[in-house]
Amino acid sequence: MKVVYITGCLGFIGSYVTKKCLELGWWVKGVDKITYAANKDLLIEFAKYPNFSFVQCDINDLKFLYDCDFVINLAAETHVGNSISSSDEFIKSNINGVHNLLELIKNHRGENVCKPTLIQISTDETYGDISVGAHVETDLLKPSNPYSSTKAAADMLVMAWGRTHNVPYIIVRPTNNYGIGQYVEKLIPKAIKCLNLERKIPLHNNGLPIRNWLHAEDTANAIITIIEKGIVGEIYNIAGGFEQKNIDTVIKIIKCYNSEIKYDFNTLNYIDFSCNRRGQDVRYALDDSKLRSLGWKPTKLFDEEITKIVDYYKNKFIW
Numbered sequence: 001m002k003v004v005y006i007t008g009c010l011g012f013i014g015s016y017v018t019k020k021c022l023e024l025g026w027w028v029k030g031v032d033k034i035t036y037a038a039n040k041d042l043l044i045e046f047a048k049y050p051n052f053s054f055v056q057c058d059i060n061d062l063k064f065l066y067d068c069d070f071v072i073n074l075a076a077e078t079h080v081g082n083s084i085s086s087s088d089e090f091i092k093s094n095i096n097g098v099h100n101l102l103e104l105i106k107n108h109r110g111e112n113v114c115k116p117t118l119i120q121i122s123t124d125e126t127y128g129d130i131s132v133g134a135h136v137e138t139d140l141l142k143p144s145n146p147y148s149s150t151k152a153a154a155d156m157l158v159m160a161w162g163r164t165h166n167v168p169y170i171i172v173r174p175t176n177n178y179g180i181g182q183y184v185e186k187l188i189p190k191a192i193k194c195l196n197l198e199r200k201i202p203l204h205n206n207g208l209p210i211r212n213w214l215h216a217e218d219t220a221n222a223i224i225t226i227i228e229k230g231i232v233g234e235i236y237n238i239a240g241g242f243e244q245k246n247i248d249t250v251i252k253i254i255k256c257y258n259s260e261i262k263y264d265f266n267t268l269n270y271i272d273f274s275c276n277r278r279g280q281d282v283r284y285a286l287d288d289s290k291l292r293s294l295g296w297k298p299t300k301l302f303d304e305e306i307t308k309i310v311d312y313y314k315n316k317f318i319w
């Protein structure tokens with residue numbers, strides 16, 4: 001039986017991790033500021049579990065932690081486009097917020113003699129892009145955009161508080177997540193929303209950037225594996241093992257949405273290629289053999305899951 005704080009529990013990945021911990025019978029103390037990216041309806045589902053409690057709070061404003069085993073930090077501003085237009089909230093939540101969590105753990109004096117371990121959810125984007133091969137956990141961090149630089153800064157704080165103040169931590173770096181429940185600003189739900197609205201799908205940089213796709217349920221399972229078998233003070237990459245160009249992702253979505261479309265070139269009429277993102281990373285790729293040696297591997301297949309995701313958003317568009 002474990003007691004865990006989950007910050008950002010109403011966000012996309014946070015909701016999968018929360019469900020998984022509740023199903024395991026762990027005591028979950030959910031924390032979420034409830035930004036535009038949160039799904040408040042999840043509170044109704046989580047409230048069915050007697051082992052769930054919730055507080056609406058910014059991680060910067062948390063004043064103390066009850067005794068617990070782990071703080072799983074998934075609270076963050078996460079949309080790269082927003083970080084390019086305005087970075088203030090990214091600095092506050094992704095850097096200052098992590099600093100507050102580290103101070104709370106550092107100063108924790110509870111009945112439990114051990115301080116809780118911070119499971120800091122970082123991202124593949126901290127390494128920057130890589131044209132061939134895959135990043136390992138010891139590689140230099142070379143973030144390319146304001147979002148990923150705030151995540152890299154947080155990783156640095158975590159490692160320093162670990163070394164100087166003995167704050168126990170594990171850093172986790174997943175690749176691009178997908179699945180039902182992702183906010184519409186991200187590529188997959190945004191593409192389906194555009195199709196629903198009969199608008200063209202805006203695709204940055206001609207759709208050439210390559211992303212490695214990881215289902216949020218596989219991420220949640222990986223985080224549980226890391227909590228149960230990972231080593232404190234280590235970093236673990238999580239990769240979905242399935243990479244493709246963004247244009248191929250969007251073509252698959254268009255063909256799932258409209259099964260009468262047979263040929264790829266017919267899908268191009270549904271795409272708007274006029275936009276570019278500054279600082280766009282060409283390819284992210286991670287080597288996750290360290291995590292796999294703990295017994296985890298991804299179970300979801302992108303081409304199977306994407307049809308379910310398209311059906312879901314086509315028939316039940318919630319945002």
Ligand SMILES: NC(=O)c1ccc[n+]([C@@H]2O[C@H](COP(=O)([O-])OP(=O)(O)OC[C@H]3O[C@@H](n4cnc5c(N)ncnc54)[C@H](O)[C@@H]3O)[C@@H](O)[C@H]2O)c1
Nearest residue numbers: 008010011012013033034035037038058059075076093177
């Ligand atoms: N989605 C991905 O593809 C991906 C990939 C790698 C890493 N990550 C990391 O995983 C984590 C979760 O990502 P996500 O996609 O689920 O994010 P999300 O944007 O869907 O959800 C973030 C959640 O955090 C909450 N939140 C934001 N700022 C907060 C604050 N200051 N205090 C309390 N709550 C706050 C929001 O209300 C929201 O519920 C982030 O740290 C992100 O960097 C995400």
